[in-house]
Amino acid sequence: MRKFLYSAVLLMTALRCQAQLPAAFTKETVYLWEKGSRNDQPTKESDRPLMDVYYPKNATTPHAAILICPGGGYGALAKDHEGKQLAEFFASHGIASAVVLYRVSPHRFPAPYADACRAMRLLRQNATKYHLDPARLGMMGFSAGGHLASTVTTQPDLYRDPDDNLAATVSARPDRAVLCYAVISMDDASAHQGSVKNLLGENPDPAQARQMSSYRHVTASTPPTFLWHTADDAGVPVQNSLLFAQACAEKKVPVALHIFPKGRHGVGMAPDDPTLRVWPQLLLTWLGDWPTEAK
Template identity: 40%
Template sequence: MTFDRRSLLTIPLVAGVAPAAFARTGAQLGGGQSRETDLPIWPPAERFALWPGIPQGAPNPLPTPHPTMPRYPDGYRDFQMRGVVRPEVGVFRAPRPDGRAVLIVPGGGYAITSLRNEGIDVARALNAFGITAFVLSYRLPGEGWADRADVPLADAQRAMRLIRANARTYGIRADKLGVLGFSAGGHLAGSLTVLPDFNVYRPVDAADRHSARPAWAGLMYAVSNMDPGRSHGGSRANLLGPDPLPTVQARYAIDRQLRPGAPPLFLVHAEDDTTVPVANSVDTLAAARRAGIPAEAHFLQRGGHGFGTRLSPRSPGSLWPQLFDRWMGEAVSP
């Protein structure tokens, strides 16, 4: 069975899960336009749900799961998701695991999640260094959930706790579990970093006794705050809504919430990013220095936004996975 663009957007889904038909090659999905033969799918073969049943605060009616596979100008096909009802985590095991692990948080302005470009592809790149990767498919705040601004953080906290509770199963060390987020996903990773113990959901089971604090945090071209005119407008609007309470806006100002003792930070941002201005990472770095938090920052002259692992091999920024791997060796105690 093959799918063109129109049929791809109208496939019925249940429980936030894309059908196995998405395993078709790029040629089958795109009418022969793509030459990709290993197009990834969601969900992956190994995964786990975050919540037993529908999460707390669900709207009525529930959001409708809606996957798309947009084609970028260079022909690359992403896999993006909206309408997640049952958030889950995809597990990507390293061929030769070394005990390190990372929860990857894709971006998308809190309007979609870029599960391939800023999830699956990143997981595979990090697997090559012995890092076990977990990709988070989280609920989106603007889809009717109660306490909208806290919904993504609830999913991220719960994911960290479940991973730690099952560390032995995954062959990882609980004290070497960090987070890596991109764009709005970088804001969520930052929120997890500064608010790991903030009460955003009622405990479900024994896993919730575990800490949600990441051992370290990688923030890739990340949104750092929720100030009007200073934040990424789309991320702010989608997370907070049209008339946010000042206390909620302040809660998610990552650069202002950094305190001494927070996990070490790894920052990457391109100066020509026209979506999330580089000032967001500059502000985060300055806040980390004021708080005495170890931080390493890489500011690229060129790279734009949303590059994931797809920068040209000629670009210095294409080496960020290698830099990240080596930085972890220093940031995480043996």
Template identity: 40%
Template sequence: MDRRTALIAGLAAAGMGGKAMAQTSPPATAAPRRALAVPDPQETIDLWPGTAPGAPATLPTEVTTERSTDPAFNDRFVRGIGRPRMAVFRPARPNGAAVLITPGGGYSWVVVDKEGYELARLLAAQGITAFVLFYRLPHEGWAAGPDTPLSDAQRAMRLIRHRAGGYGVDPGRVCAIGFSAGGHLCADLLTRFAVQVYAPVDAADAQPARPDAAAPIYPVVSMSAPVAHPGSRRNLVGEDASPAREAAHSPDRNVPANAPPCFLLHADDDPAVPVENTLLLRAALRARGIAAETHLFPDGGHGFGLRLAKGKSVEHWPDLLLPWLKRVAILA
């Protein structure tokens, strides 16, 4: 992990290559801000022309908070996302593969570094073009309610394919990876990619939203007690959600026959999102005949990402992910 960290830090410029576009800037910590351990990406893609669909009368105010006090790394989260967008990490030599990353945050906020930029830099160092999605939160007044994050994820997949040529990306080699509540969004995308949750707005929406492969990492899956993560459930479907509403937003109960192959990973000692979430999704995928490579580790807790996995049995999980990406033909 130390060697990998050194490598990706040295290749940070490659991961951020490409001229900045006239789009909304990436989330930035409000002043006074601490110096960044690694420079932020400069290129972003706004998801929607103009205002995102179903906007409240007053858009939420975006606020980024820094949690880290260690100058060696940043650990930010952002809430109040009124202009959903992707931060782009271009590799020095694109190999045609692309990954859409959906960080976690319990649908209360979206993590920036730990489950977003850190993985994006690692993937870019491997030649994979990475797109970190800052999606709208379902409880901040958007008309689509619990389908709001899925609207952004579907739109993001379509935009990646629509603009694939400009990034050296093969539109048939796009994977989705998500963590925790972002793992729920990843699982929602891999199961409900064909559900119309927004009205088409331009030519990009003619592209398919189905990922070619998907990797929900320690994902929130079920919206039903006792397995549901309470905070994610409250923010997505509400405290008093009916059984039908819970089922509609539990990916394990919505797996289609043409779901993509999956990579599942969880720690048995996860105190926040029980490992049963991953087991439910695995069983549902297998019942449909969908390949689901599954890795369970005795320790790791929750929210380990890359950096916090060090010294635990889950430490080398990226070394399992990359060969899987080759086996499912995301990596050539």
């Protein structure tokens, strides 16, 4: 009987994580670049850089929003369990979001970075249309998507794409950062070599690898950051999150770091792990009133 009840709890949790979009929210697909332009040359239509925006239909007050960057080692995108499921979770708590499907290998830097910055700028530029508060736009990333999010967070003007007509007037800097088992370093023993190769090439210039190690670029103006990781992550060592959190602490940046003792890499919301599946609630607690209080 006890085993049956435990299985039932797991099933209910999994179903909650697969919840449909609430009736008050709708979804719109936005292509990041003009079709056929230099930044929109996919091998197939489904590979066009885009973002799916999940926003309230008839809001009377502006909402906070979180731009979500799925992981995949800069070689693929885990757009369901590290994208869509998070967007639906946020919507169920009244938080708008967008999932950015950025370019991956064979595209290298600055392509993914340009896509993520463009997505943030488009959200901010169209805040009124989507019932968003342009001063409350966060950025979240998983694994390599966490590297992308942390890079935009710490270096929002590292590269301005000449085809981004908003780059000179609209900031790409997020107001909050959420980094989930993120790749942070690209220049030491904790670097995830697959992400390094896909983003920077086979033998990257050491100076560029250092530039792309986001913990080195945390400043006092870096936005408040939430991180989580597992101590025995075999894909991306926990040292990555430790480096970023330490840099935040040194610069007096508000930071929350949760390290769980065990858990595999790439679990997303972790609905089948009784220990890890608490992290979304920890995130909501950390966000506090930020999603609901307009500045």
